[in-house]
Amino acid sequence: MIHQSENPLQLPVLDVSQPLHSSSLSSLAAACQEWGFFQIINHGISKDLYSKIYSLSKKIFCLPSESKLKLGPFSLRKTYTPHFIASPFFESLRVSGPDFAASAQSSADVLLSEQDSEFSEVLQEYGSKVTELSKMILKFVLMTLGDGYETKYESEFKNCHGYLRINNYTPPENLEEEETEGLGKHTDMSCLTIVYQDEIGGLQVRSKDGKWMNILPCEGTLVVNIGDMLQAWSNERLRSSEHRVVFKKPLNRFSLAFFWCFEDDKVILAPDEVVGQEHTRIYKPFVCLDYVKYRESNEKGRFEKVGFTVKDFAGVVGFPMPKSENGS
Ligand SMILES: O=C(O)CCC(=O)C(=O)O
Numbered sequence: 001m002i003h004q005s006e007n008p009l010q011l012p013v014l015d016v017s018q019p020l021h022s023s024s025l026s027s028l029a030a031a032c033q034e035w036g037f038f039q040i041i042n043h044g045i046s047k048d049l050y051s052k053i054y055s056l057s058k059k060i061f062c063l064p065s066e067s068k069l070k071l072g073p074f075s076l077r078k079t080y081t082p083h084f085i086a087s088p089f090f091e092s093l094r095v096s097g098p099d100f101a102a103s104a105q106s107s108a109d110v111l112l113s114e115q116d117s118e119f120s121e122v123l124q125e126y127g128s129k130v131t132e133l134s135k136m137i138l139k140f141v142l143m144t145l146g147d148g149y150e151t152k153y154e155s156e157f158k159n160c161h162g163y164l165r166i167n168n169y170t171p172p173e174n175l176e177e178e179e180t181e182g183l184g185k186h187t188d189m190s191c192l193t194i195v196y197q198d199e200i201g202g203l204q205v206r207s208k209d210g211k212w213m214n215i216l217p218c219e220g221t222l223v224v225n226i227g228d229m230l231q232a233w234s235n236e237r238l239r240s241s242e243h244r245v246v247f248k249k250p251l252n253r254f255s256l257a258f259f260w261c262f263e264d265d266k267v268i269l270a271p272d273e274v275v276g277q278e279h280t281r282i283y284k285p286f287v288c289l290d291y292v293k294y295r296e297s298n299e300k301g302r303f304e305k306v307g308f309t310v311k312d313f314a315g316v317v318g319f320p321m322p323k324s325e326n327g328s
């Protein structure tokens with residue numbers, strides 16, 4: 001394991017083509033507790049695959065808004081998030097697994113006139129690869145909890161599923177204010193998120209004492225972060241950190257975020273051995289889909305805004321359940 005040399009944030013870089021050595025495991029454990037973020041290399045996703053997705057997606061994002069809104073939040077498919085929902089400068093397209101090809105094709109069929117299967121083929125390839133990566137990384141993350149925890153994979157995580165969000169950021173025409181947000185601070189709802197960012201940069205993670213730290217792009221490196229589902233399941237031994245995207249320069253940014261999540265009907269409850277005898281349970285058990293709905297049913301929560309986190313939803317102390325949950 002090597003460390004990124006750029007300032008300011010030094011996240012460990014995990015070589016996922018190698019078995020995990022004990023020194024790597026301890027830096028990974030420290031990063032998962034302190035930042036909830038780390039990076040991976042030798043992951044098998046080529047720049048060429050990313051570039052193909054980039055150019056095909058750009059064709060879609062360049063279409064007029066009226067066309068894209070056929071997939072918008074008020075349409076049947078709801079796969080497109082237009083500008084001004086998460087931020088004025090952000091739009092995204094969702095592609096769901098495990099049949100990424102079918103999901104991508106159904107969006108392409110609505111938007112693109114010429115029949116072409118390339119978009120769905122490249123997304124299937126990307127989706128399958130990042131799914132396998134998620135499984136492997138999740139096992140590594142479980143190992144950071146201690147000996148024997150990787151066995152929890154089979155009993156707890158084998159029904160996880162993933163979806164991809166293709167994110168397109170367009171800066172304001174006059175970028176006067178330094179650090180205009182392209183995507184406001186939020187935590188991810190997932191167990192794990194894997195992000196392929198381009199060379200523009202702008203991704204930041206918030207430290208425990210509230211400082212924004214840059215996660216600089218580095219060719220061949222993907223960013224991995226822990227999401228709320230794993231934070232709750234691990235009784236906060238793994239951290240789901242707030243992060244955001246800012247424009248440092250007036251340049252477009254393009255990223256692929258893959259969310260690896262528990263199945264909808266999973267009851268998330270930290271196992272006793274994860275909680276440990278000397279700790280108290282921080283979360284009440286909750287059904288995964290209820291949390292997703294809680295976030296999505298609320299204007300502020302919908303786009304993963306802080307204030308609608310898993311702790312607000314299921315934290316044990318002083319966090320009332322939302323109205324729909326307690327029947328009032
Ligand atoms: O664009 C990025 O790098 C991050 C995107 C992100 O945080 C998200 O989609 O949840």
Ligand SMILES: [Fe+2]
Binds near residue numbers: 186193
């Ligand atoms: Fe995120």
